[in-house]
Amino acid sequence: MTRPLSIAYSPCPNDTFVFDALAHGRVPDAPELDVTFADIDRTNGMAERGELDVLKVSYAVLPWVLEEYALLPTGGALGRGCGPLVLTRQPGGPADLAGKTVAVPSERSTAYLLFRLWVADQVPGGVGEIVVLPFHEIMPAVRDGKVDAGLVIHEARFTYQDYGLRCLADMGAHWELxxxxxxxxxxxxxxxxxxxxxxxxxxxxxxxxVRMAWDDPEAARPYVLAHAQEMDPKVTDQHIGLYVTEFTAGLGEDGYAAVRGLLTRAAAEGLVPPLGRDALAFV
Incomplete structure (x- = not known):
């Protein structure tokens, strides 16, 4: 008997929704999985150390791991209108971030790459200190004045106003534009x-x-809610709708173009190593 594949993905609703049927043995002829839950910063580190068979990681970490790992053409998170946000306490514009302290969830994340590309284009002189915080600590830190601004991801798009914060800029909107x-x-x-x-x-x-979850979302709901960290069910549904898209079923031409475009631009800014010609090719 072949051993289960070791896999790590986050407890976020989009990942549990995607992997529900597979993790619970409902996909015919699928390999068995041994699942570990870990946030994206941890899985990025696991990938760099080559620790598990399969991982959900930031696209930003690919240039460091593609020699050992192959990018799968399915299961990931790409979309429109779902990018990271820069939040502040007071209204303002990009120029107001010049020299300011910004909290980010990771310096090896796609969110961070999008942020640095936006800063290079929109913030004269650049920002000041970058502080890495767990993503759930970023909004309280901005609210309490511990940092000037915060880069947030995931369900924070739907909850930042509860902290009295304002959206200074949408990294995804800038990328799409x-x-x-x-x-x-x-x-x-x-x-x-x-x-x-x-x-x-x-x-x-x-x-x-993925397709089984789309066909019968109620079947995935218990797994999603069991790991949603007390997230409101309405926010859970918004989260899934935002991050589980046509590109989750298959990257397609636009998906691959987006990945290569991000990493090529980031390499030009010195943020990541350059990609090899066939680095993103699947087997």
């Missing part, structure tokens, strides 16, 4: 050493799991 492409956020990667047949089988199984 300047590229016309969807916003690449999270990727599914798997070790190349698993071999092409298993990698294809895994990708097909994830795609089937």
């Amino acid at each position: 300047t590229t016309g492409l969807p916003i690449p956020l999270g990727a599914i990667i798997a070790k190349r050493s698993l071999g092409a047949p298993l990698l294809r089988r895994l990708a097909d199984s994830i795609r089937t799991s």
Whole structure:
């Protein structure tokens, strides 16, 4: 008997929704999974250390891990209108961030790359100190004046006003305006050493799991809510609708163009190593 594939993804609703059927053995002929829940900053580190077979990571970490891992064409998070936000206590414009302290959830995240590209284009002189905080601590830190601004992701799009905060800029809107492409956020990667047949089988199984969740969302609901960290069910549904898109079922031409575009621009700014010519190619 082959061993289960070790996999880590977040407890966020989009990931549990995507993987529900697969994780619970409802996808025919799918490989068995041994699931670990971990936030994106931790899974990025796992990928750099080569710790697990399959991981949900930030697209931003790909340049460091694609020698050992292959990018799967399904299961990830790309979309439109779903980018990170820069939040402040007071209204203002991009120039007001010059020299200011900004909290971010990770410096190896897609959100951070989008933010740095926006800063290079919109903030004369650049920002000041970057402080890395767990994403759930960022809005309280901005509200309490511990930092001047915060870069937030996920469900914070729907809850920041509860903290009395204002949206200074939408990183995703800037990306879409300047590229016309969807916003690449999270990727599914798997070790190349698993071999092409298993990698294809895994990708097909994830795609089937996504479609099963779309066909019967109520079947996935218990798994989603069990790990949603007391998130309001309405916010949970918004979260899934925003981050589980046509690109989750398959990257397609626009999806691959978005990923390569992000990483090429980031490499030009010295934020990541340059990608090899065929680095994103699937088996």
